Structures are given as C-alpha cells and as structure tokens.
Amino acid sequence: MNERNVVANALHQVLADHLTVDEILALLENPKSSQHGDVAFPVFSLAKVLRKAPQAIAADLVANIPADNFEKVEVVGPYINFFLDKKIVSRETLIEIIANKEQYGDASIGKGRNIPIDMSSPNIAKPMSMGHLRSTVIGNSLANILTKIDYVPIRINYIGDWGTQFGKLIVAYQKWGNEEAVKEAPIKELLRLYVDFHEEAEKHSELEDEARFWFKKLEDGDEEATALWKWFREESLKEFQRIYDILEITFDSYNGESFYNDKMDQAVAILEEKQLLETNDGAEIVDLEKYNLNPALIRKSDGATLYITRDLASALYRKKEYDFAQALYVVGNEQSIHFKQLKAVLTEMGYEWSQDIHHVPFGLITKDGKKLSTRKGKIVLLEEVLGEAINLAKTQIEEKNPNLTNKEEVARQVGVGAVIFHDLKNDRLNNFDFSLEEVVRFEGETGPYVQYTHARCASILRKTNWTADVNSDYALNDVESWEVIKLLQAFPQIIQRAATKYEPSVIAKYVIQLAQSFNKYYAHVKIVNDDDQQDARLALVFSVKTVLKEGLRLLGLKAPEEM
Template structure:
C-alpha cells in the first residue's frame, strides 16, 4: 500500500459515508512546503455535505483520526496535513529499490498487449531535419514508458515513400543525375535533383507532365520506375539509419505509405458496402456532420486517393496484425483535424477499436522565437545539431575531467542526450525555443546536469566500495534525506502519470527534481562519515543511481558512471 493509499484508508474510516476511498485519493495533494507535511487533504470537499466551514470540518476529522500510523497529523486552516513516519518509509523504499533494481516501478497494467506507435516518418530523398526530432524522441520515450507499465510497444516508422515527388525525382535523375553521386551522398544528391527539377520546371512546364507520367508508370508497376524508386528508398534509409543510430532509436517496422498501395481498394469497397461514401463535386466523401467535422475526402474526382484513405488502410492493417490495446500516432499538432476525421470514419465503419486510437500531438521547435524553416534551403539538419552538441559536450568534459577514459563515447552520450532531454523536459504540446549553448550546459535543468548527478553518485559508491546489504537497517529521518526519499517514492507515480497522459516531460521533471534533491543532500550531509547510519546513507545514494538511470533510460538517454 502506498502512503497516499494509507492516508485515504485512514480518512475513509471517518468520512467514508460522504466520500469513497478513490474520491479521497484523487483529492489528496502534496503540500508546497515540507513544514506542512507530506500529504494534505483539503476539507473544502466536505463543506457541501456537512454545511460547515472547511477549517471546522478539518478540526473535527482530526479529533477522530488514529495517529499511530503517522509521525503527526495537523490542521492548518482548511487542510489536514499528514506527516509520514520517516524511519519506516525510508526503510521500506530503500529496501524495495535495492531489491528490485531497474525493475523498480514496473507495472503490469498492459498485460503484454500490443501498442503500435507511429513515429518519426521522414520523407524519402529528403534530409532528417530538427523538425523530425520531436516525433522521433517523444515516440521512443512513450515506447519505453508503455513497456515499463507492461505493454508491448511496436515502433513503426511510417515512411513518406510514395507520391508524385517520385515522378519528379525519376525525371530529374534520368536527365541530370549520376549513380556515383547518389551512392556517395544519397540525401544531399537526391535533394539537389529535386530542387533542380523545380527550378527547371519554372521555364519548362512540360517537365511536370513527364513527372506525372513517370509516377503513373510507378503506380502501374513499371520495372524501371520501381527499380529506381526502390533504390532511392534504400539509399535514403541507409542515411536515416545513421541518424537513428546516433539517437539510439530502433524500429520494429518501416512500412510506409507505399506498403498500403494494394490495401486501399478494399477500404473504398468497404465504405461503399456500408453506404458511407457520398459524391461531392465528382469526389467521394464520408459525411461527418454528426461529429461536428468537415466531410472526409476519400477519393478525388480523378480516382486518386488521399492520406486519410491510406491511414484508414493502415489502421485496419495494424488492428488485424497487432490486435492492439492502443494505437498511438505521434504527429504534430497541426494534424489534429486529420486524426479526428480518421477516428470518426472508423467509428462510422463500425470499428469499436477506433476509440483506442490516440493522436499524440506536439508543439513546434522554434529558433529565436521563429519557426524552423524548410523553404529556400533553410533546413536545420538534425545530424549537424547532434554533432555540434557532441563537440560542445566534449569540450566541457575535457575541461572538467581531462583524464576521463572513453571521452568520445561519454561526449556522444552527453551531447545527444542533451538535445533529447531538452525536447522531452518541455510539455509536449508547448512550442519551445532551441539554443544549443543552453541545452548542453552542465548546470540548470538539463540532461547533462542529471547525467552528471548520476555520475557523481556512482563516484561516491566507488569511493566507499559500497555493496548492497538487504539485511542492514536502512532507516533515515533527517530532513535532507527525507526530500530524496519522497522523490524516490514518487517515481512510480511519475511513470503511471506519464503513461496515462502520454507525457514524457513528467519523467524528465522527476529526474531534475531528484537530481536537485540529491545534490542538496550531498552538500549538507557527510555521506562517507563512519557511524551507524553510513550503510543507510550509501544505500540512499545507490537508490538514487538506480532511479536516475531509469528516468534517463525511459527518456532514451544513457547514464554514464563517469563524467
């Protein structure tokens, strides 16, 4: 039983006729300061039932509460403040963490069921820019968090690998390209060809007709068109994999848009059979007026399909293939209407599982307050940003610890981790400004700060030759250790909340708070002093390394033991 549950059960014995244990649990708060205890119950919630002032109610409840399970219970205005027994709670928490290690906080909510996560999804023949960072790292963190609570995540990179741009690329390659140049620098060369096509088409509009003809050949399985398309895709993927390796992000499927080409006719047939398709100006739509949405355009007047047709095919395929408990789409906020329409069409088709589809939107990365531009060549390349972050980390590590072994490996973990952490510490719906200098700082609310705290704690344990002793007395009751203990305990709740809200920032904020509390503890307490509490203090340090490393792992970061 958690401490919050203990408080709820204690209160329900007195006020159970008015509020259930779950209702009380939802009302419990964490006081703003430690002077007001560890858990607070606001008596406002009972004012309506009891027709008394909340502070009077609070006083009357406390008189009836058994105090033995707590250090003390106090009334402050309308709040009942519970002070937990530091000795018994610290003993229990430290034993549990030392015993379970990285499994601390694991839950079986998901019962092993599948959760496909549609994430990253760059376009073939175009570079991975900073604009792709958010979908990639939010999706990866959510996969780790869902696995932590017992689901089986399936990371799907729904590649942009189809469309008229391939007709343009084929024309450009046949006119101006060379195999050697593409093999040498695939993305840049293919992008150059694509840009050249658009420049030339301004004075030679017939190129657009050629491009349409080549894309039609591609759709009709023309051998040359298919060979070139497959080659462009393969060369692009090699380049993408290099960046995914830098981020340490791996996928279970690269089924992109092209994969669903032969699955869309069945969707259109199903919509026809269910009498859901309505003609509108020659095009076919699904009326979604009852959902308060615009009609979903399924097929253009020339018979061409659209993104939503493909996404309907993908949703049905994923449900058949994975029998998912939830299906997540980590796609920018600007696509919200698309996903509302997608779910509404699936509901109209009678698919009950449509309710298990969730769009996980996110805000923009800005620079100097302005949106990162992809027009006129102003692409901010993700690989360049990661390399700059690694170089900055290496510089700082060389200044702090010139004799450090594996400098390059640690600099990579810290630099890349800094960029990922900076993204994930922000509430995903918020836009945020990116400034590399701030991101890779070793002080402040940054990834390197959390990693450095973890390394510092590991260093203390090495110095002490610490070994876990589960039979030792691990009770601590000083104020500094108590702040750390409460945050170690809060990790489980952070995991549950992050999963429920699809919000990795909950984990990042927990990591920052735990690192700050530990550094305060380190500054105020003589951890290595020989006395009867030494084993308990070192066990606290060990527990901090376990939980911080797990915080970082869930976010997709490494936890170096030396920095």
C-alpha cells in the first residue's frame, strides 16, 4: 500500500472531472510536521477552474471524500491534510514484507531487457587507487538496483589496456626496466617506470615521440611490443582480481580497449560511407558544430586511433551483442564532453538507439583538495584503505564483542562495507576529500551503523524465537511505530527513484533514515512486553531487518547477523 496512491485515488473520486490520478499525485506534498497529517493536497490549482476561494473548495471536497483508509481528513487553510489509518496501513505493509521477504520492492519494469554497464575500468600497469573505487561501487550498486526491477545488467570491466600510455611504458621498460623487478612486484615497478617516464619527458620531449612510435608498432602487431603488452596486462589483471575479491564484485566481461582494436575499421568505414568524415590538418574528424560541440577527432594524422574511435566500435558491438534497452557508462564527470561527442556521432550515423546511451558521471575523490594523479605518483592505494578499514573493524569488535564467533569475517564485512557506504551515501556528482579516518568512521551516518541496526533486529528476533505468520493481524496504531511503518512502505518507490536517477545514494540515505527511525523506536518502546501488540511489534522488527538487509545488498554491502 502506497500512502500517496491511497490519497490520490480518494481525491480522484471527487475530482474525476478536473484531474487525473497522475495529475493529483504530482500535486501531493509531504507536510513539514506529522501534526499536519501524512499527505497534503494543495487546492490552489483548482481555484481558477472552480472559481472559488481555495479554502471553500477544500471544505467542499472534504465533505465528499470517502473516509475509508483515513483516521481523519481536515482542512487547514488552502490545504487538505490526510491522516492515514495506522492500523490498516501497518497491517498491510508488514504482511506484504513478511510475505515477500527479500523480494519486497521487486518490480517488472525492465521486462528482462539488457543493460550493459561500463564500470571500474582501471588502467593496466597502474595500481587500483581510491580513484577507481567510485566507478566500481557505483556501477555494481546500479547493477543490483536494476536487477531488482527486472533488467539484466551486464557488468563490463572496460580495462584500459590500449593507448599511447603503453608506448610510454614500453619505452620506459626498455630504457630503465628490469625483468626481475617487474616479476617481483609487477604493479609497483610498472608504476615507477610510468612516473619516471613523465619526469624524464618533461626534460626530454623527444621521449613522447618515441612513445607514440612504439604505440603505433603495438597497433601494427609488432612482436616485441605485443609480448611486453601481454605480459603487463596479465600481471595487472591478477592484482586487480585480488581487490575485486575483497569487494566481492564480479564482472560479466573484461573486454577492454584492446578488444576493439580490430573492430574500429568497421566503425570508421560506416563514417566514411555516410560521408561524415572530414580532413583537418591531416587528421580525420566528424564536425559536431550543430550540437555546440568541438569536432570529434576519429583518426590522428599518423593514423593512430583515439578513445572515441574505440568507444564507437564498442557501442556498435554492444548494441549488436546485447540489443540493450539502455547502455550505462559509469565514468568520471570530467569525461562528460567525450560522451556528448560519442552520442552526437552515433546520432549523425543514424542510430536512434544513441538516445539510450547514458553517461553516469561522478565527482572526484581528492587528497588535500587536489586531484589524485597516477602520473605524478600521488595516489591512495585502494587495497591499503580496505586493509586499514578491516583492521579498524577488527579492533572495535575485539573491544565490544570479544566472544563473537566469526570475528574475522564480520570485520571484513564491516570494514569493506564502511568504505563502500562512505562512497555511496553522498550524491554521486559531489566531490569529496579523502581522509582515512573519515572513510572508516563507524559512528554517525555510516555503513557500520546501518549494519549494527540490522544485527540489533536479528538479536531481538533470536532472543524471542519469533516466527512470522502471514495470517496474523499485525496492526499497530501507536505514534512511535508510525514513522517506521511509513519508511518501510516507501521502500519500493525508493528503489525505483534510485534506478531512474542512476543514484545509489537514494538508497544509502534511505537505509540511514530507516536505521535512525528504528533506533528511536527501540529507545522509546518496550518491544518485548507480553501484551496484545507484542507480535505486531516483532513483525515490525522483522520487517526493518528484512528491508535494511536488502537495502545494504543493493549497495553492495553484507548484513552481519551479529556484530
């Protein structure tokens, strides 16, 4: 039961000649105070049509609105305030959650259609830093949320395994590299070579020309360049996998940039066939002036390709392979122009499905207000942050619950959960400055706080040995439980809003609010108290536990039964 739908349907019975149910829904408001009811309807919009003062219209409507489902309906100025029947709403909400359990909030919006999600996408030969966390956890959460409403996400780790940086790395390895050093600590040594290259290139600009020369050799299939590239790639993927295992994130495809190396000619051929390519200073471009965008550079004067050439090839491949309903690119905000160009070029090529491509941008993680940069060696290693968080969780568990049986596993779930939740609780477009203390903080509006609330619910249910029964009458009418009930009732709409906005923070903020609301309830009400409402109160605890666990799962967190 959705409270807004209940109100909209009741109003529609007296306003059918003037407003549709959807139009009424769009006008409904949440009162600032619960003293003014659960839902408010402003009558201003009807004043011109009915040629009456809003207050008089409100009084007329209230006299004819059916009273079912409401404790009372009252006029306050130009508003009609609706107070829902707590018993009816609580009974229906709790029974629905008990009946559906973790499937509460499922919807069939997607109808089983595919949505490839381009996410994580670290660069070969560079360590995974905190900068890679955002794309990884936002993409994974969106995949979970979209699955919940019956889409089929395809998690694509579009590995950065092609481009001029490999020319740089090959040159650096040939000049200053050592096979044994790379074998001993692959990413660490390759990163050192990459940083050294940029330091030397500032003094000796000819190194950049050498790098371009070697990347062209790699594109042309040179044996020495290809062997080094394959070696760098394999070693890097092993390191990445270790971190994905800690985060418990899997992928359906590791088709990186190199996968499209032999598919770019087809994309360029289509551009030529449609007479979209123009020559500019020896380079080939697509003019995008009518979109107020700079030209898309498709091929450089030396014949080398660019990101957009590969992204065109990948978009064409993914449409053919997955026949997607939407295609998401979870990539930093600084790439927004690139994706506007990509969509514009696909539109010029005559592909209507270009409108189904969505860039899902996010803000930067900075350090002391400055962007993290691999090139300058200014990085915060993701694996180290996860390790620190797990250790901090372990220390807190030792202090608070030293007899916990599976301490190591719970510490991992809480520590890793703290890092993921810290990223996802903020609107994704917001930048945030990295501070280890802030990331692994367990008090306040954090993942561990929500996990602890879930564990508290689990403890109450264990101690009472309570079992759910869909045929019981779980009706509550106390003020304390009402705020919790209304939040539980909102969960399906929260999921859909998060999916529509591609915004996991909608769910993160919701589970914080639900945890806070339940803890307030817990502090004011004696849940285990042998009276006629105890069973309904325990049904509420079960429902909160169920929804918190599912909300955390959608974000990519585990929900320990004990902490």
